[in-house]
Amino acid sequence: MTSVPAATTADATEPLVSPVNSHNEWDPLEETIVGRLDGSTIPSDHPVVACNLPPWAARMQGLASGLRYPRMLIERAQQELDQFITLLQSLGITVRRPDVVDHRHRFSTPDWSSRGFTSACPRDSMLVIGDEIIETPMAWPCRYFDTHPYRTILKDYFRRGARWTAAPKPELTDALFEKDFRVPEAGEPLRYILTEFEPVFDAADFVRAGRDVFVTRSNVTNLMGIEWLRRHLGPGYRIHEIESRCRRPMHIDTTFLPLSPGKVLVNPEYIDVDRLPDVVRSWDILIAPEPDPLDRHLLKLTSLCGKWLSMNVLVIDGERVVVERHHTTMLRALEKWGFEPIPCALLNYAPFGGSFHCATLDIRRRGTLESYCD
Numbered sequence: 001m002t003s004v005p006a007a008t009t010a011d012a013t014e015p016l017v018s019p020v021n022s023h024n025e026w027d028p029l030e031e032t033i034v035g036r037l038d039g040s041t042i043p044s045d046h047p048v049v050a051c052n053l054p055p056w057a058a059r060m061q062g063l064a065s066g067l068r069y070p071r072m073l074i075e076r077a078q079q080e081l082d083q084f085i086t087l088l089q090s091l092g093i094t095v096r097r098p099d100v101v102d103h104r105h106r107f108s109t110p111d112w113s114s115r116g117f118t119s120a121c122p123r124d125s126m127l128v129i130g131d132e133i134i135e136t137p138m139a140w141p142c143r144y145f146d147t148h149p150y151r152t153i154l155k156d157y158f159r160r161g162a163r164w165t166a167a168p169k170p171e172l173t174d175a176l177f178e179k180d181f182r183v184p185e186a187g188e189p190l191r192y193i194l195t196e197f198e199p200v201f202d203a204a205d206f207v208r209a210g211r212d213v214f215v216t217r218s219n220v221t222n223l224m225g226i227e228w229l230r231r232h233l234g235p236g237y238r239i240h241e242i243e244s245r246c247r248r249p250m251h252i253d254t255t256f257l258p259l260s261p262g263k264v265l266v267n268p269e270y271i272d273v274d275r276l277p278d279v280v281r282s283w284d285i286l287i288a289p290e291p292d293p294l295d296r297h298l299l300k301l302t303s304l305c306g307k308w309l310s311m312n313v314l315v316i317d318g319e320r321v322v323v324e325r326h327h328t329t330m331l332r333a334l335e336k337w338g339f340e341p342i343p344c345a346l347l348n349y350a351p352f353g354g355s356f357h358c359a360t361l362d363i364r365r366r367g368t369l370e371s372y373c374d
Helices: 054-062 071-090 148-159 222-237 297-302 307-311 330-337 349-354
Strands: 029-034 095-096 125-130 132-135 164-165 208-211 212-215 238-241 256-260 262-264 284-287 320-324 340-344 360-365
Touching: 029 071, 071 095, 071 340, 071 349, 125 208, 125 360, 148 164, 208 256, 212 222, 222 238, 222 320, 307 330
Parallel strands: 029 095, 132 164, 212 238, 262 284, 320 340
Antiparallel strands: 029 360, 125 132, 208 212, 256 262
């Protein structure tokens, strides 16, 4: 872990040892933040939200935007979330939780107003690079204050020695969004709803492999946002863009996910392996199996995620991997690749935006900064 000088008391002589230390997706996990469902509100109606949803889901979301999530959805997801937290704690992992907030409260900037969304997915709004936590400039207006429920934790980490940075807060005016944007049809060139008016990015569009960071441009991350992070991290890191064929791109962790040194899980529908960056050519490219079909009609209608949520796994230590128990094909594939899958249920988290990887934020993994790429 990185040590920094104590700065809060005049007589302090011992350096602070940052409680934040995470360089990749696979070192042994010691501490994590797990999201919270309390106060969740259906995201506000906005083109940048609707463009990432299937047409029928976008119509339903538009009608219900700003309302509280139905109790039935929350109760089902909460039961699974509690079991997941118990599992993490049984593995010796410290679990921190955000404060309870009511996301239905309306807020505004000089240009627009919105209600909030949820605290379910800390991976979306905060990026951990080494001993630094970076609050990201998110493109969804309803997520403008996404990190506020985590401020108690962030202040605690800062006092104990972590670095805490916030990227420039975006304006999110109409100039950021393509007017009359239409999702490309199959065979059409990819296009994105975001312009390059200002830097925006979700942390969940990035995954880490030591000195190499991988990103997908998406409908919540633009080129200007990628460049902001590249300059912020400086020459000690290399950022590589992963080309995605997804017509509604949002978040890399259902597209390209490193599981251990030299092994990466890729989505065969979204990724052309022949076009992966040269730095991973020597890696083992693990092709994700076709997800097991869902037979739950309500979940299909209410999920904010696609079928490839089966890839949204959480690596515990480079060998053990938490996987959705429904996706038995993925469980078997991980076993074949030499991992030890830990089945757990979190299917009902999908209406809130993710699964195990999205629902957590790695705070401390036992390891040091290394380079794993040629």
